[in-house]
Amino acid sequence: MNILLTGGTGYIGSHTAVVLAQAGHQIVLLDNLSNSDISVLARVKALTRSHIAFVHGDVRNQELVHKVLMDHHIDAVIHFAGVKAVGESVEQPLRYYDINVGGTLSLLKAMRHARVFTLVFSSSSTVYGNPQYLPIDEDHPTRCTNPYGRSKLHVEEMLADLAAADPHWRIALLRYFNPIGAHDSGLIGEDPNDIPNNLVPYIARVAAGKLECLRVFGNDYPTPDGTGVRDYIHVVDLAEGHMAALQALARTNQSLHVYNLGTGQGYSVLEVVRAFEQASGKTIPYHIAPRRAGDIATCYAQAARAEAALGWKAQRTLQDMCASAWKFQASLVLE
Ligand SMILES: NC(=O)c1ccc[n+]([C@@H]2O[C@H](COP(=O)([O-])OP(=O)(O)OC[C@H]3O[C@@H](n4cnc5c(N)ncnc54)[C@H](O)[C@@H]3O)[C@@H](O)[C@H]2O)c1
Incomplete structure (x- = not known):
């Protein structure tokens, strides 16, 4: 298949590009490089020994996206491009709606115009809000507590309306839980441009001596x-x-599918700290800070639907996640 990955040089996009290219698909990455570096492209090429096309551009540029879809005879799109920091979304809601909702709307129009009807969308477990029961299955009510989550939910609703209106579409909404770790090679991983918002990139920088101490929000x-x-x-x-x-x-004749992508197993912040210490051989200094507004106590997935319908199940352990994240971080220190 010819597959377009929007946001393809980002963290999840780059790993997906490697998996798809290694399975023999033709890959085109479109990214405006607002939160990734062009050096990722050479790394993905080196890992896959394949030609990977790259287009530097914005997913909101409908004309450009239409041209990419036509020029590369695209069969399917995976839409990763977006902004994802919860705190920032509270301060800049319009930016979040513009990029996440406006960007998807523009992409969908370009796809319809080019008659490309297969879409996988990066959604998030954030759409479930504060869990009413655990594990969280796909039928759990959705209720967002911040603009980032609402932007994901608005897109989900837009895609459901589209799927109901036009039977050509084949859409999968993937609700990710908490992706961490890196490719085994240590060549690609999560390296945000700013101070990390997420736990593991933060821990990795503490282990590498780039940040002093981890703040654990609430014990x-x-x-x-x-x-x-x-x-x-x-x-x-x-x-x-x-x-x-x-x-x-x-292989489906239904237009819309929703899947949790998680392991079904929860780990605490301190369990992750200990696993990372073991993987890196470093001590991670931390101190306990007050709870962060909006944080929830516990969240983990019911992952059975994806296993039954997709034949997919997460295989790798917390130790694998920490070891690969550390290998990637250590490679950055050597650069
Ligand atoms: N990482 C997570 O914890 C997580 C969890 C749930 C959902 N998601 C979603 O998965 C997707 C990918 O996340 P990620 O962790 O790889 O983030 P990332 O920031 O590493 O990747 C996103 C990529 O999109 C690009 N981008 C942003 N705005 C763009 C635009 N207007 N046009 C073109 N490119 C643009 C960025 O440069 C970046 O390369 C996002 O939609 C995110 O909301 C991520």
Whole structure:
């Protein structure tokens, strides 16, 4: 298949590009490089020994996206391009709606014009809000507590309306839990341009001596050690989930599908810290800070639907996630 990955030089996009190219697909990456570096392209090419086309551009540029779809005879799109920091979304809601909702709307118009009807969309477990029960299955009510989550939910609703209106479409909404880790080679991983918002990139920079100390937000949650519990999923497992979703879309006659991509297992912040210490051989200094507004105690997926329908199941352990994240971080230190 010829597959367009918007946001393709980003963290999840680059790992998915490697998995798809290694399976023999033709890949085109479109990215405006607002949160990734062009050096990722050479790394993806080196890992896959394939030709990977790259277009520097904005997903909101409908004319450009239409041209890319036509020029490369695209069969399917995986839409990663977006902004994803919850705190920032509270301060800049219009930017979040513009890029995440406006960007998707523009992409959908370009796709319809080019008659490309297969789409995999990067959604998030954030759409579930504060869990009403655990594990969270796909039928759990959706209720967002911040503009980032609402932007994902608006897109989900837009895609459901589209799928109901036009039977040509084949759409998979993938609700990611907490992707961490890196490719085994250590060549690609998560390296945000700013101070990391997410736990593992932050820990990795503390381990590398680039940041002094980890702040753990709250140790009085109703969890075994008092710190927040999340469902961490290895980014390569997540990437493989995208390939499984594309394969499933090729054989379905239903327009809309929703899948959780998680492991079904939760780990606390302190369990992740200990696993990272083991993987890196470094001590991670941390201190306990007050809870962050909007944070929830525990969140993990019911991952059975993806396993039954996609034949996909996360394989890699927390140790694999931390070891690969550390290998990637250590390679950055050597650069
Ligand atoms: N990483 C997570 O924890 C997580 C969890 C749930 C959902 N998601 C979603 O998955 C997707 C990918 O996340 P990621 O972690 O790889 O983030 P990322 O920031 O590493 O990748 C996103 C990529 O999109 C690009 N981009 C941003 N705006 C663009 C635009 N207007 N036009 C073209 N390119 C643009 C960025 O330069 C970046 O390369 C996002 O939609 C995100 O909301 C991520």
